[in-house]
Amino acid sequence: MTGTARVLLFSDPAMAGHHPPGHPERPERVEAVISGITDAASSTGASLERPRVEPAEAGALERIHPAPYLALLDDVAAHGGGWIDADTFIGPESMVAARLAAGAMVQAALAVAGREAEVAFAAVRPPGHHARRERAAGFCLLNNVALAARALRASGMAQRIAILDWDVHHGDGTQSIFDADPDLCYASTHQMPLYPGSGDRAERGVGPGLGSKHNVPLRPGSGDAAFIDAWLTQLLPAVEAFAPQAILVSAGYDAHRLDPLAELEVTEAGYRSVAEAVGRLARAGGVGGVALTLEGGYDLDALHDSAAATVGGLLAGLTGSEAA
Secondary structure, eight states, X not given: OOSOOEEEEEOOGGGGGOOOTTOSSOTHHHHHHHHHHHHHHHHHTOEEEOOOOOOOOHHHHTTTSOHHHHHHHHHHHHTTOEESSSSOEEOTTHHHHHHHHHHHHHHHHHHHHTTSOSEEEEOOSSOOTTOBTTBOBXXXXXXXXXXXXXXXXXXXXXXXXXXXXXXXXXXXXXHHHHTTOTTEEEEEEEESSOTTOOOOTTOOOOGGGTTSEEEEEEOTTOHHHHHHHIIIIIXXXXXXXHOOXXXXXXXXXXXXXXXXXXXXXXXXXXXXXXXXXXXHHHHHTTOOOEEEEEOOOOOHHHHHHHHHHHHHHHHHHHHTOTTO
């Protein structure tokens, strides 16, 4: 890979309109991640662009979420919103934010598949990986990474897709959507025990998808060593053997040692090591780059540092440059 590396940052200030009262999933999270991505691009000499985000349209959303479910969410929002469950809130502007978040990740995935950038990061909220086809949960309304995977297939750019999920919580929504899909490799580390309680090693997919799902639950306090080992010796070799045509990341940073909602004790150095290995895998497999969407992470300093470490690590792996 030659020339200046390219980073695309997809975000929109209107996502701040989704504002659960007194909730850790708050608008300031996105600004912290944007700052981290910007700092990483500057320190590595990569070019950084911020394309305009277009909200996901009905046709794109309905590849995952049925129209009646979308209509129900819109109706709740139109009537002032409220709590869907003990964790998940929808307000009057939440579906505007959710459609922008989904659209941003779709654009990120398509941009990387089209070789427009080595790294495309959707700094978005609300997050998505707990959302199932017809159920909002775990702070999530629409499943952004699943929608991006379906958009890649609809575009003809990729059929075999890997979704890597390093959020501290298992992406039960994503796995459920693709559980029987043999062309979707899902790989996850997550703290266990912890919400949502799924993600056991024995969960390997169902029917024709059996063997395409890979979960490594980690005990509280595992730290960088166990986190890095899980990815480098177990999950990434499985992803490499799958030979994906596209790599998407559910980039949650609530496994960080500073996060108030979990106890996995990962640091930004751990995220950088794993991201660099992902970049090397993508380069070796002829995948043009990596698209990421923000999931969890609730300490602002940890979000900044972890996002910066992720982008720096990915660029190092993708370009083969130790200086990135």
